[in-house]
Amino acid sequence: MKYFYLVWKSLWRKKIRTLLTMMSVFVAFLLFGLLSALNQVFDGATDVASAQRLITLDKVSIINALPSAYLTRIRAIPGVTEVTHADWFGGYFQDPRNQFAQFPVDPETYLAIYPELKLPADQREKWQRTRDGIVVGRDLVETYGWSIGDRIPLYSSIWTNKDGGQVWDFEVTGIFDNDDPRGNTQFILIQYDYFDEGRAFGQGTMGWFVLSIDSAGGAASISNQIDTQFANSPNQTKTVTEAAFAESFIGQYGNIALIITLILTAVFFTILLVAGNTMAQSVRERIPELAVLKTLGFEDRSVLGIVLAESTFVMLLGGTLGLLAAWFIANVAGPSFIPLPGFYLDVAALLTGLGYIVLAGIAAGIFPALRAMRLTIIDALARV
Amino acid sequence: MSWLQQIFAVTALNLRNIPQRLGASVVAIFGVAAVVGVFAGVLSMANGFKKTMVAAGAEDTAVILRAGATGEMASAVSNEQIQIISTSPGVRSGASGPEVSGELYVVVDVDKKSTNEPANVPLRGVQLGAFGIRDNLSIVEGRTFETGKNELVAGRSAQRQFKGLEVGDRIPFGVTEWTVVGAFEDNGSVSESELWADVRVIQAAYRRGNTYQTVRAKLQSPAAIADLRAALDADPRLDVDVVNEREFYSQQSEAMTNLISYIGYPLTILMAIGAVFGALNTMYSSISARAKEIATLRAIGFRPLSILVSVVVESGVLAIIGGLLGGGLAWLFLNGYTVSTLNAASFSQVVFDFAVSGELLMQGLVAAVIIGLIGGLFPAIRAVRIPVTTALREL
Numbered sequence: 001m002k003y004f005y006l007v008w009k010s011l012w013r014k015k016i017r018t019l020l021t022m023m024s025v026f027v028a029f030l031l032f033g034l035l036s037a038l039n040q041v042f043d044g045a046t047d048v049a050s051a052q053r054l055i056t057l058d059k060v061s062i063i064n065a066l067p068s069a070y071l072t073r074i075r076a077i078p079g080v081t082e083v084t085h086a087d088w089f090g091g092y093f094q095d096p097r098n099q100f101a102q103f104p105v106d107p108e109t110y111l112a113i114y115p116e117l118k119l120p121a122d123q124r125e126k127w128q129r130t131r132d133g134i135v136v137g138r139d140l141v142e143t144y145g146w147s148i149g150d151r152i153p154l155y156s157s158i159w160t161n162k163d164g165g166q167v168w169d170f171e172v173t174g175i176f177d178n179d180d181p182r183g184n185t186q187f188i189l190i191q192y193d194y195f196d197e198g199r200a201f202g203q204g205t206m207g208w209f210v211l212s213i214d215s216a217g218g219a220a221s222i223s224n225q226i227d228t229q230f231a232n233s234p235n236q237t238k239t240v241t242e243a244a245f246a247e248s249f250i251g252q253y254g255n256i257a258l259i260i261t262l263i264l265t266a267v268f269f270t271i272l273l274v275a276g277n278t279m280a281q282s283v284r285e286r287i288p289e290l291a292v293l294k295t296l297g298f299e300d301r302s303v304l305g306i307v308l309a310e311s312t313f314v315m316l317l318g319g320t321l322g323l324l325a326a327w328f329i330a331n332v333a334g335p336s337f338i339p340l341p342g343f344y345l346d347v348a349a350l351l352t353g354l355g356y357i358v359l360a361g362i363a364a365g366i367f368p369a370l371r372a373m374r375l376t377i378i379d380a381l382a383r384v
Numbered sequence: 385m386s387w388l389q390q391i392f393a394v395t396a397l398n399l400r401n402i403p404q405r406l407g408a409s410v411v412a413i414f415g416v417a418a419v420v421g422v423f424a425g426v427l428s429m430a431n432g433f434k435k436t437m438v439a440a441g442a443e444d445t446a447v448i449l450r451a452g453a454t455g456e457m458a459s460a461v462s463n464e465q466i467q468i469i470s471t472s473p474g475v476r477s478g479a480s481g482p483e484v485s486g487e488l489y490v491v492v493d494v495d496k497k498s499t500n501e502p503a504n505v506p507l508r509g510v511q512l513g514a515f516g517i518r519d520n521l522s523i524v525e526g527r528t529f530e531t532g533k534n535e536l537v538a539g540r541s542a543q544r545q546f547k548g549l550e551v552g553d554r555i556p557f558g559v560t561e562w563t564v565v566g567a568f569e570d571n572g573s574v575s576e577s578e579l580w581a582d583v584r585v586i587q588a589a590y591r592r593g594n595t596y597q598t599v600r601a602k603l604q605s606p607a608a609i610a611d612l613r614a615a616l617d618a619d620p621r622l623d624v625d626v627v628n629e630r631e632f633y634s635q636q637s638e639a640m641t642n643l644i645s646y647i648g649y650p651l652t653i654l655m656a657i658g659a660v661f662g663a664l665n666t667m668y669s670s671i672s673a674r675a676k677e678i679a680t681l682r683a684i685g686f687r688p689l690s691i692l693v694s695v696v697v698e699s700g701v702l703a704i705i706g707g708l709l710g711g712g713l714a715w716l717f718l719n720g721y722t723v724s725t726l727n728a729a730s731f732s733q734v735v736f737d738f739a740v741s742g743e744l745l746m747q748g749l750v751a752a753v754i755i756g757l758i759g760g761l762f763p764a765i766r767a768v769r770i771p772v773t774t775a776l777r778e779l
Contacts (some may be wrong), residue, residue, distance in 0.1 A: 016668055020661045027658035031651070038647070060557050061491050062455065062504065063731070066592065098453050099639075157458035158709045166452050234591075236559065251501045252726040252733065259429070259723070267655055270418040274662040281669065 003302065010289075012283065018314065021278050025318030025360075026325070028271035029353055033326020035268070036349035040182060041342045042250055043151045053113065054223055055245045056209040059236035065205035066235050073229060079214045084109035089190060090158040091168070093144065100140055101187035102154060104195035109162065113212050115360040116179040123148070123174030131194045133173035138187030141175050148172055154188075168198065181331075182344045192289035209241070275318075276364030279311045283368035290372045291380030306374040311365030312358065319357035323350055332334045390690035394681065398698045405673065408666045409702055414417075415662035416706025416755055417713070420748035423652040424714035424740050432739035433725075437637035440573035441630030444605040445517055446474075447614070448599040451623045455636065455730050456489035459597045465622055466599055472615045474608035475601045476514060485514035486596035488586045491732045492579070496724070497546045499666060503724070505546055506578045506732035507536070509586030517602045526551040526566030531582045534589075537566040539576035541735035545724045548715040549579070558699050560589055574633065577724070600629070636729045655756055659757035663759025667699050671767040678767050679775030688768035695764035697759060705758025707749045714748075715740040 011018055038334070056074060058064035065087070089102035107128050110119060119135055127133045140142045145211045146152060150172045156289060160166060170190065196203055213222050223239035230237045240248070283290075290303055298306075330345040439522050442563045449470060453459035463486070469475070470482040477483065488509035493502035500710060512531070529535035538549040548555050555565045562581070570576050587594065603609055606628065613626040627635075671678065678691055719740040 014672075017665055020668070024658050024661040027654055027661070031654055031658075059493075061493060063491055089453075090458055099454075149477075154486070155452060156450060157454040160460075234559070248501045249446045251496075251499050253504045259425075267418050267422050267651075270414060271655070271658045271662075274411050274415045274658075274665075276668075277407070278662075278665045281408065 001117055003306050003309070007306055007313065010286065010306075011310055011313065012294050017278065017282060017377065021275050022318035024275040024278075024313055025168070025315055028268055028275065028320040029319040030321075030325050031271070031351070032268050032353055032356065033323050033345055034329065035265075036353070037326065037330040040344050040346065040349075046356050047344075052169040053242040054211050054213060054219060054226075055242055056211065056223075056226055056237050056239040057207075059158065059238040061272060062208075064235070065202060065207050066209070068204050068239065069101070070209065070230065070235075070237075071206065074209055074211060074226055077222060079218045081214060082109060082112055083209055083211045084113045085206040085209045086191070087190075087192070087195065088158070089154070089156055091154040092150065093154060096157075098144075098260070102134075102190055103187065104190040104192045106192050107189070110210075113210050114185060117176045117310055118179060119174050119176040123192050123349050127173040127191070130171055130173050131174070131191060132170050133191060134170040135189045135191065136172055137172035137187050138175060139185045140188065143164065143186075146172050148175065153158050158197070159202070161198045162285045182342055184342055186191050221309075231331055233359065247290050272360050272364075273313075273316075276311075276360065279314060279364045280368045283307055283310075283372065287372070287375065287380050291375060291377050294331030294377050295377065295381075300373045303375075304369045307369035307372050308362065308365045310367075312361030315357050315361035319353070319360070323353045323357075387687055387690060391693045392687055394544035394686060394690045394694040395697045398694045399701060401674075402698070402702075403742075405666075405670050405734045411701075412663045412666035412702045412759070413706040413709065415659040416703045416752050417710035419652065419655045419659045419755065420707045420710030420752050421714045422649070422710075422750045423656060423691060424711050424744050425718050425738075425750060426644065426648035426651065426719055427733050427744055428714065428738040429723075430641040430648065431741055431744060432635070432736045433644070434637045434641045435733065435739050435750070436734065436736035437574050437633040437766055438630060439571050440518075440575045441628070441633040442728040443517060443630055444476075444608075445627055445629040446601045446609050446612055446626050447602055447632040448601065448623050448626075449597075450627050453625065456487075456598045457491075457731055459598045461486065461599055461624070463596070465593045465624070466596060468621060469599050469601060469612075469616065472612055472617070474603055474610075474612035476604045478512075483517055483602035484651055485511045485517055485600045486583060487511070487514065487593060487598050487600065488584065488590070489597050489730075489732075490584050490590055494555070496524060496733075497545060497547055497587070497717040501528075503546065504732045505542060506730065507586065508578050508580050508581055509583030510623075511583055514580075514600065517600050518575065520573070521568055521575060522571050522754075523566050526564075528566055529580070529582055530565075532584060532586060533582070534560055534562045535565045536562050536579050536581040537568050538564055539578050540567055540569045540725075541572070541576035541582075541722075542579060542733075543567055545577075545733070545735050557589070572737070574734050574736075577733055581727035582713065603628075636727065638725055639729050652751065656751055660758050661754050663699055663703065664762060665753055666702070667695060667760050668766070670698070671695060671763050675767075675770065675775045679770070679772045682772050683766075683776065691768050692764040695767055699760025699763075700753060700756040703752045703759065704749065707752025710752075711740075711745045711748050715745065 015326050058066055067357045071083055071085060074080060084106055086103040086105045092099045107124070109125065111119065123135065127135050141147070151169060152172060153167050153169050155167050157166070161168060162302055176185065213219060219241055227237050293303060327345050327350065330343055388606055412724070427454055447458070448461065449459035450461060464632050466484065466486045470484045475484060490507050491504040492507045494505040495501065496503045515528070523537065526537070529537055543549045549564055551567055555562050555564065568576070568580070583596065586592070601612065603612065609626060611630055616622050616624055681691060682688065718738045721738045722735065724733050724735040726732070
C-alpha cells in the first residue's frame, strides 16, 4: 500500500489514455452484466422452476385441453398433495402489441401450489368473492399504471364469450409479488369459474394441471402413474417436473440463446484485449522510468507489484462501475426499461464479474510486469 | 505546394508508416471488426427470420382470419363461412371451382435433432386446393397425401431439423400413427417448417368438428383484395379480418424480429462506444509517438489542416479495414447457417437461415467509418494544437 501514491501518479501520467482505457473496461463489463441478465431470461425460468411441482399436459400437443374430470383422478393418486389447473387466455390489452400471459385458474389451489406468489390476505379474499376479479403481477401494474378497483377490458384472441364477443371485462382486485426477485410477475390470474361459464366453447376442459407432491424422489413414479392412468383414453397425458418442462420449453428457442451468448462473449474478450493491449503498451513506454526506479533501489518484486497494481486498478475502477451500471439497468430501472420477464442480475453473476475483473487486471499486467521485474538496469537505460 | 497536394503528401506518409505502429493499429482494426461482425451477425438472424417468413407470402393470396385473431391458431372459421367466401367477388376460379383452402393449424411434439427434446412443430391440415394456391410449393419426393388417410407430407426444412420425418417413416401422434409419404419445397419459406395433412383427418384427430381456423383464397389480382374485403365486411354472417398473405407473414414475424433488433442495436451502440475508445487510444498513442515528426512537418510549412486530415484518414482507413474484416467474417461463418426457433406469434417452430445481406454489411461499414472518424478527429485536433516549439523540445 505504501506505493499507492507512485501507482496513482504513473496511472495519470497520460490522463486521456487511462480514462479511455477505463471507459472501454467500463463498457466491457456493462456488456457482461447485461449479458448475464439476458441469460437469466433464458435460464431463469429453469432456475426458479420447482422440482417439487409436476405439470400434466396433453401428450400430443400443449395446445390441446384436457377434461376437467382428470382433476379429481389426479388428486386421488397417492403422493399427490395438491392439484390445480390453468388455461391459456391468450389476451391482450387495447393493442395486440400489449401481450402478456393471463391464466384462468382456481384461486385457492393455485395460490397454494405457488406459495412464492404473495397476495395480501384481504385482496385474496376480495378476489375470491369477485367473479370477474383478477389479480395482476407487480411488473404489469407498473407498466400499465393500473390500480386496485380499475376495470380493464382484455381482448382474447382465442376465447369468444357467450355474447359472441372477444372482449372480456375484469376488475382488478389485487396485486401480487413474487418472493423470488428473478421470478416473473408479468402475468394476470383470472377466476376459472367466470371464464368457463363465459366462454362459448371448450367448457368443462382445463388447459393443464399442476400438482405438488410429497418428495422429489417420487416424481418419476407419480408421473408414471398419472400417464398410465390416462394411457387408453383419447386424451393421453405427459407429466413432467416443472423444471424439466421449463427447460424443454426454453430449449425450443434453440440455438438462438446460445448464439447470442457466444457472439457477446467474443465481444467481451475483444474489448478486454484492446484495453489490455493499451495497458501493456503504456508499461512498455515507461521502461526507462522503471529502470530508474530500480537504480534508486526498488526491489524486483516491488516493481512487479507496482505494474500489476496499476493494471488491476484500471480494471477494478472501470469494471466495477460497469457492473454497477448493469445492475442499475437490470434491477433498478428494470422492467419499465427492458420488458423481458426475468431480466435480472443476481449476486452470483456480479461475483463472477468481479472475478473476471481481477483476472483481466492480472492478465493485462503480468507480461509487462514480469518484463519490468527481469529488466537489467544497464540494458533498459541504454535503450533511451 | 497547394493545400490539396499537402494533404495527399502527409496522408500518404502516414499510411506508409502504419506498419511501424502495427501492434496498436491491429488492435484498433480488431475492435472495429468485432463491432461490425457482431452487428451483422445478430441482425442477420432477424433478417433471415423475416426473409423466411415473408417468402411464404404472396400478394395475390388473401388470408382470412376471425376478426382480432393474432395468429392462425387463435382463429376460427366455420364451414358455412368458407362457402360464403368461395362465392365472394375477387376470388379466382380455376378448373375445379374457386381456389379456396380452409386450413387448420395445430402443433405436434416432434423431437428436435439437435437437442433430442420435443418441439412444437406446426401441423397444417389443408384442402387439396392449398397446393394450387401456393405458387412456389411443389412435392419433390414421394407423393402427396391421400384424403381421409393418416398420411402427411413434410417440409424440407422440417425434415432437416426434426427427427423421424423421412419419406416412409411412421410417426405416432397420440393414439394414431401417421406415415410420411412425401416431402415438399417452397422456396425456403416458413411453409417448409410445416407438416401437411388432409384437413378432414386433422379435424377428426383434434376433435374440431367441421370447423377450420383460416381460409386462404387466391385473388384475381392483388388489388382484388379490396372487393373481397368489402363484400365480407358487408356480410352479417361473417366477422373476419382479410389481409394479404405477405402482410400476414410480415406481422407474424414482427415480434421476433423486433426482439432481436431491440437486443442487436443497443448492443452494437454499446460496442461501438468501446471501439471508439480503442480507436481514440490507438490514434492518441500514434500521434504522441510522432509528436516530433508532426512538429517538424509544421515547422517546414505544412498546414495544420493537412495534418488534421491525414490523422483522420489514417484512423478511417484502419476502421474500414476492420469493418470489412468483421463483415467478411460474419458473412463467411454465419450466412446461410440454419437454425430453428419458437416463434411466439404462431407458437410453433420456424426453421430459417441467417442472412447477412448487403444492406446489413453497408450499415456495418457506415458504423465503422463513423467510429474511425470520431476516433481520429480528437487526436488530430490535439496534434495540430501542440505548439511546434514544445513538441520539438520534447524528447
